[in-house]
Amino acid sequence: MFKTKKDTVYIILAGIFITNAIVAELIGGKLIQIGPFIMSVGILPWPIVFLTTDLINEHFGREGVKKLSFITAGLIAYCILLLYLGVQIPAIKSTATVTDDQFHAVFGQGLFIMVASIIAFLISQLIDVSIFWFLRNKTGKKMIWLRSTGSTIISQLFDSFIVSGIAFWLTGKVSTSQYINMSASGYTFKLIIAIALTPLIYLGHYLIEKYLHQETPILEEKI
Numbered sequence: 692m693f694k695t696k697k698d699t700v701y702i703i704l705a706g707i708f709i710t711n712a713i714v715a716e717l718i719g720g721k722l723i724q725i726g727p728f729i730m731s732v733g734i735l736p737w738p739i740v741f742l743t744t745d746l747i748n749e750h751f752g753r754e755g756v757k758k759l760s761f762i763t764a765g766l767i768a769y770c771i772l773l774l775y776l777g778v779q780i781p782a783i784k785s786t787a788t789v790t791d792d793q794f795h796a797v798f799g800q801g802l803f804i805m806v807a808s809i810i811a812f813l814i815s816q817l818i819d820v821s822i823f824w825f826l827r828n829k830t831g832k833k834m835i836w837l838r839s840t841g842s843t844i845i846s847q848l849f850d851s852f853i854v855s856g857i858a859f860w861l862t863g864k865v866s867t868s869q870y871i872n873m874s875a876s877g878y879t880f881k882l883i884i885a886i887a888l889t890p891l892i893y894l895g896h897y898l899i900e901k902y903l904h905q906e907t908p909i910l911e912e913k914i
Contacts, residue, residue: 696902696903696904697750697751697903700750700899700902700903701747701750701751701755704743704746704747705743705747705759705762707739707743708739708740708743708744708747708759708763709759709762709763709766711736711737711739711740711743712736712740712763712767712812713763713766713767713770714736715733715734715735715736715737715740715808716733716767716770716804716805716808716809717733717770717798717805718732718733718735718736719731719732719733719804719805719808719854719858720733720797720804721733722873725876727872728872728876728879728880729865729869729872729873729876730873730876730877730880731804731855731873731877733804733808734877734880734881737881737884738881738884738885738888741843741847741881741884741885741888742888742891742892742895744756744816744819744820744843745823745838745839745842745843745892745895746892746895746896746899747759748819748820748823748824748827748838748842749827749835749896750896750899753820753824756816756819756820756823757816757817757820760812760813760816760817760820761813763812764809764812764813767805767808767809767812768809770805771802771805771806774798774799774802774805775802777794777798778791778794778795778798778799778802782794803857803858803862804854804858804859806857807853807854807856807857807858808854808858810853810854810857811849811850811853811854811857812850812854814849814850814853815846815847815849815850815853816846818842818845818846818849819842819843819845819846820842822838822841822842822845822846823838823839823841823842826838826841826842835892835893835896836889836892836893839885839889839892840885840886840889843881843882843885844882844885847878847881847882847885848878850881851874851875851877851878851881852874852878855870855873855874855877856870856874859873
């Protein structure tokens with residue numbers, strides 16, 4: 692059992708954060724097109740990562756997010772290792788199972804994408820937490836929307852262009868124009884979602900504070 696209610700909240704948020712981050716990496720190799728926009732399907736779980744990042748930032752501080760980000764990056768690296776081993780081990784010759792070519796087509800091509808994502812993920816998370824706490828120290832407990840949305844807007848600009856650049860452009864899978872289109876499309880999608888999630892961020896804060904039966908203390912952190 693967890694010692695305090697705050698421990699329970701952190702474990703739940705961490706579980707949601709890690710699950711969505713890993714799922715995003717596993718499905719990130721599939722590109723989809725919505726109208727003129729091209730983006731990775733791995734973008735779908737990231738709004739939940741944004742939401743949990745902001746809630747952890749607010750209630751558990753800078754170190755809470757940093758530690759969780761490095762743990763998640765390590766778990767993603769572990770997934771890469773297991774997938775690599777899975778690709779290398781030959782499948783049995785049977786029509787009832789997934790063939791080596793099928794397995795490699797789904798997971799083998801995504802290994803480099805996951806490596807790129809780890810790099811982009813860590814960079815964007817460190818940028819996010821720095822901007823969040825810069826704004827938090829300026830506004831105190833007021834203007835939750837500003838630090839939540841502001842940190843996401845800037846950090847995800849880096850994330851979108853870094854991961855697409857490493858995973859798709861540098862490997863020659865897409866042209867320069869497609870890379871710019873993909874990165875800009877993904878960033879625009881994340882921006883829209885970040886703004887749309889603002890009410891849920893306020894709801895999350897309310898539910899957490901109500902569960903803890905106390906006001907969340909202001910963390911005295913300085914940039």
